[in-house]
Amino acid sequence: MAIPDYTTDLVDIDLCEAGGKTWAEPLASGWTLGAAPSSNDDDAIQGSLSMSKAFNAQGVGGMMVNNGAGITLPTDGAFLGWFLWACPGSLYSDADGGIRLMVGTDLSNFKSWDVSGSTSYVYGGWINFAVNTTIQEDDLVGTGLGNSQYCGAAVNNFNSIFKGSPFVSDAYRYGRCEARISGGETDNYATFSGYAAVNDALAARWGLIQAIPGGYLWKGLITFGYGAVVDFRDSNAMIILDGNVKKVTANFNKIEIRQATSKVYLTNISFLSLSTASKGSLEMIDNADVQLNSCQFTDMNSFTFLSNAQAISCVWLRCNTIIAPGILLTNSKVLTPTVAADVSAIIWNVNTDLDGKIDGMTFSKGTNAHHAIELGVSSPNSLTIRNVTFSGFNVVNAENDSVLHLLDKGSDTIWTIGCVGCSGTVSYKKARSGDTVNITQGVATTIHVQDVITGGSMEGARVLIKAASGGPKPYQVSVGITRSGTTVTVVHTTHGLTTNDWVVIEGCTEGEYNGVWQITYVDVDSYTYQVATTPSSPATGSPVSTFAPIQGTTNSSGNISDTRIYSSNQPFTGMIRSASGSPAYKSQPVSGVINSSTGVSLTVQMIRDE
């Protein structure tokens, strides 16, 4: 890798420095108030000079710079211009065009957009405004835009300013307004602060990612991996989408992730969009390694992930659709999204089970009558939804705000959807009338452990419940075991297990492979677990794998439980032991059957062994 590289596509129109381009007042009738602009060495925001203008007048007046040639904006690009007005209380409101940006053919023919005013420019100060010329103008002057050779700003002032030159302009640029980030390496990753340091340099002041107290002010396009791989890692920061960005296209504010080998790791980063014109979206152009942990996105637009992304314990508040092709979203929340009626908050259109991917998520319905999850034509017919909370959705099927939206696969489909530990009714709307939808609820296996003498609940008792023969879950299935590093891969044909399930491995000559292991799903025929040592590989002997619904210790109430779906009754055996403290107890074997409709609940009496 390389050191971080922070650049932009912005093209300078004029930086208001010595020898720069010509500034003048508009000549159009009604736009000529105030004095002629002149160079100012007191108030620059960029470089050492700016252009300022006295304004001992009431009404509209401005200043424009001649680029000397026509300007063509890129799609979704904008003109950017720095603006300062020293007397914000004297401006008309935003709606009355208190502050305006103009782009046009010349000083008499241009368009003007109302970008601010006393409504939002309450405290004054330097603001970097953006305008896309495809947006409907607020004022058409003469023949209008033409070749966009001139641009500038104007104010609509109701109180004459007798002192000084309150109207200041600096650094006009145009482009896609792209913050281009690449590079980054160990101990020198690309970061927001790194970009802001370049952006905020006196000679730059691009107005793209700007350091502000407590975080960063962002507008435009952020490209992670522009032209080369990026290793961007940052944490614990607030990114605010500039609320002064009002006259731009909807796609103006956007994050793009490029280069398949890029890494973008964000931890506890909060994005807050204050822009209503362009709420900000995220799109993975290439299938990079994207890891979002405990990030929050508020009032943003849509998110388009690719399969290598993951977003764990993240929160989307009042955002639009999230396209999630099989990505890990565990413990994340999608709250009151802004998706349209009959559209879904999450689009899942990939042949990957939801099980283990969206565990622990929370969905709450927004204002529109929308769904929580859309299962697309590529999604599997049989899925499990585990420990997910749905609130506010319609409990009735076939509604625009039923929880699931099942798309038409082109032929009648039998959907089998198991809900394990879910909260809220999992309703559905199917797009194809001939489809059959079976939604089943998981059943609980609960073990309660108590002292036979006192009857008191025992905390910390070790409980292992494993499948016995005759049930739907794996019981002593012959498997193949190999190891790479400390990762053990088990080839187990159509195992039907998922990440965090437990298995008992027995029969390996290399004893380090044997034991109870929590697995990570790889595919329908294999999973992995971790060992502390490095026994020879592959495992020899007669390795077998048995599913274990419960492995762990009892809680303070003496209970341990598991909830899952069984297609038929599941016999089990098990062992309860408690000897880590005093008193020690005799081992207590158990056996029984987990009823596929009602589950099972056992109380185990433990005998002291002192």
Added chain:
Amino acid sequence: MANPTINWVTKVITIPQSFLTFISGSLYELDVNELRLVLKDIEDDEGIPFPDTHRHNTQVLLSGVTYARTFEIINGYTVTFENGNYSVRCVGANHNLADVKNVNYVSLIVGNSAGLITVSSGSGLSTEEHDQLMALPEETLTTEEHNRLFRKGGAFI
């Protein structure tokens, strides 16, 4: 002090020498009850999927006499003491360690003490005891010796 370990594949319980209490010279002492508790602790952790290593009956008070606990290695487990030229004296419980000990240079002083025993066949005497009994003229036995051998023979069972 290192604790005993269990190889779950070979079912060998290994007792490090440092787990034993040094007495003198090459004599060490094993608290069998302490061994039991360590094994139980292992069983309720990494050993949860595996069969019990032992069976235990606690000490019991009968008519003012406390009878010792018993500790029995079961389910095919064996015991290996860390090899060396030393002796291990067992205390704290009657046990079957001599039956399951893997042979090496460590010698075991069992220390079991029989009380009332159950005999399912024969007299209950060892061959040596039988020969000694037969070699003695009856009048040479004291009443106490007579009763001891008589009980050992299982006549009261």
